[in-house]
Amino acid sequence: MVKLTDVAAKAGCSVTTVSRVINNYGYISQKTRKKVHEAMRELNYQPNSVARSLQGKKTKLIGLIFPDVSNPFFGELVSKIEDQLFNHGYKTILCNAGSDTEKERTYLQMLMANQVDGIIAGAHNLGIEEYQRTGLPIVSFDRKLSDNIPIVSADNFKGGSLATQELYNHGARHIYFVGNPTLDGHPTQKRLLGYKETIKELQLTEHIHPVIFNETLALKEMAIKDLLENHKVDGIVASDDLTALLIMNISHELGIKIPKDLKIIGFDGSKVVRDFEPRLSTIVQPIPSIAQLLVKLLEKRIDNPTEKLDNYTYYLPVELLKRESSGN
Amino acid sequence: MVKLTDVAAKAGCSVTTVSRVINNYGYISQKTRKKVHEAMRELNYQPNSVARSLQGKKTKLIGLIFPDVSNPFFGELVSKIEDQLFNHGYKTILCNAGSDTEKERTYLQMLMANQVDGIIAGAHNLGIEEYQRTGLPIVSFDRKLSDNIPIVSADNFKGGSLATQELYNHGARHIYFVGNPTLDGHPTQKRLLGYKETIKELQLTEHIHPVIFNETLALKEMAIKDLLENHKVDGIVASDDLTALLIMNISHELGIKIPKDLKIIGFDGSKVVRDFEPRLSTIVQPIPSIAQLLVKLLEKRIDNPTEKLDNYTYYLPVELLKRESSGN
């Protein structure tokens, strides 16, 4: 490993000088600057960022804590965030927490130990305190952690409302909300609230059919089959696209025609789902904007950790994508 | 940030002693060991891994270079790798290289500078030399980099062959290979070879219809429409599942019945595609095994960089998943 002293020796000057030209700091004569650059090139010198970090500089490492990139929505979101971070000179440490509290806790420890410059939190098995205790700049996706941690999310409430209205507009009157019904500040909760309010406005009856997010496929299928076979339903607002796809598949199996007999709309609108299931109507989250805002806020926090923000809650607009499954 | 000296002060001993109990190294009396542990707990001490790394220890950081986690296949693969790495005590630096040579090169630099312990390379815009030059332990997914870099991949040749045979068994006689036809050692190349050989064995005529991987959706759709409208085709081996899905969708639009008029089979078999498009036949890559083997090999390289392996090429068995789209 070639180091500063090697470059200095080669260039015939002191390490200070070399350090100065690397960091563009203080006065340097053109001549020495050039000599140093040459030496660096010849030796193929690469500053050791570990040493740099130790000395007090930033690590330029950001921890990303999300449930799982094998889910297309999180895959795309993480991908966009990684790209933004890269453009800002940061490296991404990927932490798939799943629904594993212990893993998330361990990762939090590791991120502290590794002196990451900040954290983007998108998995939420852990409570506020554990995150606070890191003392690191944090921004959160889709869930409130505490008053002084900025949270970015799509306008889930509006999305739930738009989805419900869309089904109504196409004639559905027995509209179910299908998905995770948890009340713990989970993002789908707001989607459900949007659904509920719109149902009330439309003077319909609300129906909630739970399909738990981290259950097995078979259990989900069973729950959906039960819904379709034993309930009077002509419209479904799914809590997310994957659930919507499942419902479409099972409807097909059961001979239920979409959208004739049953109208359905999903939520998330990742590019993969949009491109490869063109019949599914959905509420599209603005993934690129979410990524951009998360990174922007985090960088602001890093550069100025104590500065109060004028806003700690950001709702990004969603978009209704009308397709066949909802009656178009 | 509480450090070793703080713990030492609290415990009433020297930093050496504290370091010793942390690393379980040398002789320590039970009494002091206990005192130190207490002090650590009280101060909530967390070793600084940056300092540790500088001093010569491993960073326990691994760089993952892959095209893009928003693709379900890579999303799942990266997810599994991350999990394996976590279980082995490593942190994952995620590098989505896309098809961007410059970004990949920059990431390689960063990984060197960050002193990662090793690299798992799954994107391949760059040549061998750039990877060799890092001097880091490397294992590769799905593409040969050089003689002394282990490569892990699914048995793509066998997969291409199985797929072709499956369509034939269900009556297809005009079987096309649709996808990336590049000849540069890209994994789909072997799938194509498997297709070709089987076509020959079956005494059919081979047909290759290029649909370039990183073209836009619209261009891909155009190419597929052209195929379906202007060619006599009753079977398609797609180079990957997403291409297969596209073909299924366009067939639907054009009123072509699957599998009656056209049989089709994909490649990859990520969990998302398997679970949410249950009609698609496909060749399933053993993603968890691939992840496990990659990590195992990498760790071996890290622990013993000079040791020769008895094998540098690993083909993991694929599985034919028979469903409706190929005629079942």
Add this chain to the structure above:
DNA sequence: TTGTAGGCGTTATCAA
């Protein structure tokens, strides 16, 4: 404009 030297938090060597 350049160089010397001390320190970042840990580990490792050598004495005690």
Add this chain to the structure above:
DNA sequence: TTGATAACGCCTACAA
């Protein structure tokens, strides 16, 4: 069984 102290590679007062 314990403790000074010198590295690790870099940055940055402070001096020259």
